[in-house]
Amino acid sequence: MDLKLKIWRQKDSQSRGKFVNYKLNDVSPDSSFLEMLDVLNEELVERNEEPIVFDHDCREGICGACGMVINGRPHGPDSLITVCQLHMRKFKHGDTIVIEPWRARAFPLIKDLMVDRYAFDKLIQESGFVSVNTGSAPEANSIPVKKHYADLAMDAAACIGCGACVAACKNASAMLFVGAKVSHLTLLPQGKIEAKERVLQMVAKMDELGFGNCTNTGACEAECPKGITLTNIARLNREYYYAKV
Amino acid sequence: MHRIHSNIPEGPLTEKWSSYKSNQNLVNPANKRKLDIIVVGTGLAGGAAAASLAEMGFKVKSFCYQDSPRRAHSIAAQGGINAAKNYQNDGDSIFRLFFDTVKGGDYRSREGNVYRLAEVSNQIIDQCVAQGVPFAREYGGTLDNRSFGGALVSRTFYARGQTGQQLLLGAYQSLSRQIKQGNVEMYPRMEMQNLVMVDGKARGIICRDVITGKLERFSAHAVVLATGGYGNVFFLSTMAMGANASAIWQCHKKGALFGNPCYVQIHPTCIPVHGEYQSKLTLMSESLRNDGRIWVPKNKEDAEKLQKGEISGSEIPEENRDYYLERRYPAFGNLVPRDVASRAAKERCDAGYGVNSTGLAVFLDFKDSIARLGKDVIEAKYGNLFQMYEKITDDNPYEMPMMIYPAIHYSMGGIWVDYELQTTVPGLFATGESNFSDHGANRLGASALMQGLADGYFVLPYTIQNYLAHEINTPRFPTDLKEFEQAESEVRKRLEDLMAVKGSQTVDTIHKRLGKIMWDYVGMARNKDGLELAIEEIQNLKEDFWNNLKIPGEMDDLNPELQKATRLADFLELGELMAMDAMHREESCGGHFREEFQTGEGEALRNDKDFAYVAAWEYKGEGKEPELHKEALKFENVELKQRNYK
Numbered sequence: 001m002d003l004k005l006k007i008w009r010q011k012d013s014q015s016r017g018k019f020v021n022y023k024l025n026d027v028s029p030d031s032s033f034l035e036m037l038d039v040l041n042e043e044l045v046e047r048n049e050e051p052i053v054f055d056h057d058c059r060e061g062i063c064g065a066c067g068m069v070i071n072g073r074p075h076g077p078d079s080l081i082t083v084c085q086l087h088m089r090k091f092k093h094g095d096t097i098v099i100e101p102w103r104a105r106a107f108p109l110i111k112d113l114m115v116d117r118y119a120f121d122k123l124i125q126e127s128g129f130v131s132v133n134t135g136s137a138p139e140a141n142s143i144p145v146k147k148h149y150a151d152l153a154m155d156a157a158a159c160i161g162c163g164a165c166v167a168a169c170k171n172a173s174a175m176l177f178v179g180a181k182v183s184h185l186t187l188l189p190q191g192k193i194e195a196k197e198r199v200l201q202m203v204a205k206m207d208e209l210g211f212g213n214c215t216n217t218g219a220c221e222a223e224c225p226k227g228i229t230l231t232n233i234a235r236l237n238r239e240y241y242y243a244k245v
Numbered sequence: 246m247h248r249i250h251s252n253i254p255e256g257p258l259t260e261k262w263s264s265y266k267s268n269q270n271l272v273n274p275a276n277k278r279k280l281d282i283i284v285v286g287t288g289l290a291g292g293a294a295a296a297s298l299a300e301m302g303f304k305v306k307s308f309c310y311q312d313s314p315r316r317a318h319s320i321a322a323q324g325g326i327n328a329a330k331n332y333q334n335d336g337d338s339i340f341r342l343f344f345d346t347v348k349g350g351d352y353r354s355r356e357g358n359v360y361r362l363a364e365v366s367n368q369i370i371d372q373c374v375a376q377g378v379p380f381a382r383e384y385g386g387t388l389d390n391r392s393f394g395g396a397l398v399s400r401t402f403y404a405r406g407q408t409g410q411q412l413l414l415g416a417y418q419s420l421s422r423q424i425k426q427g428n429v430e431m432y433p434r435m436e437m438q439n440l441v442m443v444d445g446k447a448r449g450i451i452c453r454d455v456i457t458g459k460l461e462r463f464s465a466h467a468v469v470l471a472t473g474g475y476g477n478v479f480f481l482s483t484m485a486m487g488a489n490a491s492a493i494w495q496c497h498k499k500g501a502l503f504g505n506p507c508y509v510q511i512h513p514t515c516i517p518v519h520g521e522y523q524s525k526l527t528l529m530s531e532s533l534r535n536d537g538r539i540w541v542p543k544n545k546e547d548a549e550k551l552q553k554g555e556i557s558g559s560e561i562p563e564e565n566r567d568y569y570l571e572r573r574y575p576a577f578g579n580l581v582p583r584d585v586a587s588r589a590a591k592e593r594c595d596a597g598y599g600v601n602s603t604g605l606a607v608f609l610d611f612k613d614s615i616a617r618l619g620k621d622v623i624e625a626k627y628g629n630l631f632q633m634y635e636k637i638t639d640d641n642p643y644e645m646p647m648m649i650y651p652a653i654h655y656s657m658g659g660i661w662v663d664y665e666l667q668t669t670v671p672g673l674f675a676t677g678e679s680n681f682s683d684h685g686a687n688r689l690g691a692s693a694l695m696q697g698l699a700d701g702y703f704v705l706p707y708t709i710q711n712y713l714a715h716e717i718n719t720p721r722f723p724t725d726l727k728e729f730e731q732a733e734s735e736v737r738k739r740l741e742d743l744m745a746v747k748g749s750q751t752v753d754t755i756h757k758r759l760g761k762i763m764w765d766y767v768g769m770a771r772n773k774d775g776l777e778l779a780i781e782e783i784q785n786l787k788e789d790f791w792n793n794l795k796i797p798g799e800m801d802d803l804n805p806e807l808q809k810a811t812r813l814a815d816f817l818e819l820g821e822l823m824a825m826d827a828m829h830r831e832e833s834c835g836g837h838f839r840e841e842f843q844t845g846e847g848e849a850l851r852n853d854k855d856f857a858y859v860a861a862w863e864y865k866g867e868g869k870e871p872e873l874h875k876e877a878l879k880f881e882n883v884e885l886k887q888r889n890y891k
């Protein structure tokens with residue numbers, strides 16, 4: 001298929017960016033979206049132009065490195081997948097595809113489609129962990145965990161830290177990401193012990209890092225590639241409330 | 246002549262590790278604060294090591310090339326992690342896990358190391374559960390297990406199809422806690438390019454800041470490599486796009502011997518190659534072989550129709566299917582080790598029974614288990630894998646058998662280390678997939694996660710102290726020493742040389758050519774003529790690379806093409822060493838299959854008399870033949886046999 005691409009190009013955080021138009025012909029419907037960009041980049045390099053910069057690594061939908069807004073949707077038109085898993089068969093001959101970076105105050109732009117998501121790491125550093133030193137753990141089966149809670153914790157822990165929820169949110173809020181981590185740890189007896197401090201510290205940090213407030217629009221859930229649900233935000237709010245009272 | 250001593254403690258197998266720990270030197274808490282440790286890599290090995298060392302009180306500097314330590318490629322591991330807990334009461338034990346791993350590695354690993362690995366495996370599970378890793382559980386609340394290839398017991402712990410992700414997040418969260426406490430300085434998007442040695446000891450590294458392109462110097466009292474595997478030599482593999490051998494290769498050039506470079510693992514269940522533009526291969530977890538049955542048609546006519554797309558797999562009646570693994574290996578069936586399963590698939594496809602348009606695929610079929618257990622059960626176990634398969638291939642594996650083919654997946658070879666995980670460069674340690682240690686010539690499923698975490702949580706944090714105990718009087722030192730200057734200028738020169746080529750070929754076109762040479766001649770089946778040809782072709786390709794490479798953009802800037810070129814420059818050199826190693830090893834063992842050495846039934850034929858050793862290669866300089874050192878392998882607790890999975 002032949003495509004028209006409108007891609008955001010920006011030299012660095014200081015420069016002004018703009019959309020640049022490219023034509024790409026004979027794209028295989030079986031190639032992935034990033035492979036399509038690889039082909040474009042090979043053409044650019046051959047013409048001695050700088051390739052389009054974007055983050056990516058595992059290309060299996062698990063590392064969370066990739067992410068771009070495609071025709072207005074984070075990770076593109078398909079649901080429950082990352083952009084590296086999106087395949088070109090979701091597009092058709094003659095389509096125009098608009099590609100932009102995540103846009104959020106807490107994720108400053110680095111170049112083209114690449115942004116800085118270190119704010120997510122800062123959130124985890126704040127208290128997204130269980131304080132247990134190596135070597136001090138009790139026998140693994142000594143604390144049984146109800147399968148139901150282990151499964152719910154796993155649902156929440158599946159978050160890959162891609163940032164699509166922030167990019168999708170008109171307030172650039174990180175509530176889904178933080179809700180997922182708070183839920184994952186609080187649902188397990190091992191993480192429950194520090195639940196109170198964790199939720200207070202992570203919420204305060206979220207504000208400090210420039211993420212916006214949650215106004216319950218649900219855009220995050222709709223775009224999350226890992227199916228992290230709004231119930232995690234509800235649990236976060238509940239935990240926050242308990243911790244405050 | 247290099248001294249290579251494995252330094253395995255004396256005494257009975259079961260007491261080696263405890264006696265080592267009782268007798269080793271330790272560093273006292275006050276001194277720990279004065280010692281800096283560089284840990285390159287934030288995967289299971291590096292993340293666990295950095296967190297544990299920092300908890301102990303050392304000052305750690307941690308590095309990764311991704312934007313966040315959480316994205317190391319350990320994140321992609323799907324199936325699970327082994328441990329000898331014997332929770333299933335099926336007769337497992339530390340000895341059995343040790344034995345299976347030595348046998349699975351085709352008797353080319355060290356007994357002492359593997360036993361230690363099996364010993365600490367149980368502690369790993371305890372540690373991970375305490376961190377909040379949401380392992381799968383039974384209704385009664387206890388931990389669940391599944392089976393993996395090469396074992397007759399159920400000892401694999403898992404978190405859906407995302408075990409690596411969950412284990413890595415556990416390590417990452419512990420690391421994050423130490424970053425917050427100020428014990429770890431985290432340097433993401435920093436790619437190691439060189440090792441700095443002062444007075445013969447590893448004292449620092451030179452990195453290129455991926456964003457600015459600037460070179461940066463870091464000093465420490467010891468350097469730990471945890472940079473993962475080198476499967477991307479083959480261009481197409483299940484490795485992450487950025488996975489590279491540069492850190493280990495540069496250390497090799499500085500004197501660290503390279504162990505068994507030719508041992509790479511080809512995983513039997515990957516999604517087949519589909520086109521020229523393809524950038525990587527996707528693994529379908531080995532756990533699928535618990536419930537999926539592998540087959541090709543019995544009749545060639547059916548295979549030909551499948552290849553032409555005239556019929557689909559589900560139309561072939563039961564009596565015309567050849568479940569070749571069950572046929573050839575009735576005891577282990579679909580759960581034979583990876584090397585055996587991969588070769589068997591290749592054998593069928595080479596004989597013309599492949600089932601897709603390229604003829605390079607076999608079926609992995611869930612029809613029977615869906616009928617037996619129900620779709621819900623299969624979905625609960627493998628839902629995310631089935632979804633991934635469907636997204637990539639547009640086929641629904643609940644209705645049509647999956648198509649799979651072997652792909653490069655893991656490197657058993659790596660930097661040579663002794664029992665303490667120390668390389669032949671004093672003060673330089675290597676952990677996880679980057680070292681050559683515990684898997685011999687073939688790794689069993691679910692054992693890499695175990696090894697990465699064993700090294701990172703429980704082995705290195707001890708053994709490194711035996712070295713550091715002698716460094717307590719070495720003060721922190723500045724990075725303006727001439728050794729740092731020199732190491733940095735070596736890197737700068739190389740980058741300038743790469744930018745100066747200004748040829749006409751892109752990095753990827755050359756990398757794809759290297760991949761093809763490697764896959765054709767240094768892949769699943771190797772022979773002398775092919776390997777000779779490979780060496781010659783790689784040398785020519787290297788020449789082409791240094792004369793025809795094209796890199797746009799600037800050196801001191803974010804430049805992905807330059808980044809890929811530095812990695813490829815190292816892969817080209819490593820690829821040649823892999824071919825040389827494969828050529829010298831005139832036997833077949835594990836993942837290394839030499840066509841000249843096989844049994845009448847096509848199984849790998851080892852030569853224990855002449856080759857029961859680790860090949861440790863020493864770099865001798867540009868254009869010079871590397872020197873081979875041999876570390877003899879002693880087997881006192883297992884009897885060397887031809888592996889039998891029948």
Ligand SMILES: Cc1cc2nc3c(=O)[nH]c(=O)nc-3n(C[C@H](O)[C@H](O)[C@H](O)COP(=O)(O)OP(=O)(O)OC[C@H]3O[C@@H](n4cnc5c(N)ncnc54)[C@H](O)[C@@H]3O)c2cc1C
Pocket residue numbers: 285286287288289290291292308309310311314316317318319320321322323324325326327408409435436437438471472473474483484485488489491492528654655676677678679690691692693694695697
């Ligand atoms: C798809 C897939 C599935 C797998 N499934 C399983 C499984 O089910 N069970 C199992 O036991 N094993 C599995 N494995 C194998 C296992 O995941 C790996 O062997 C293991 O995770 C490697 O861990 P590591 O810490 O050694 O390296 P990695 O996790 O690869 O980490 C490497 C680190 O080094 C850094 N790095 C690399 N080069 C540089 C450089 N030059 N400068 C700075 N930093 C650098 C990276 O940024 C990264 O942080 C799987 C592997 C793959 C690819």
Ligand code: SF4
Pocket residue numbers: 158159160161162163164165166176177180223224225226227228
């Ligand atoms: S919650 Fe979903 S969208 Fe947000 S970071 Fe996690 S995986 Fe990405």
Ligand code: FES
Pocket residue numbers: 055056057058059060061062063064065066067082083084085
């Ligand atoms: S590249 Fe890893 S999730 Fe897309």
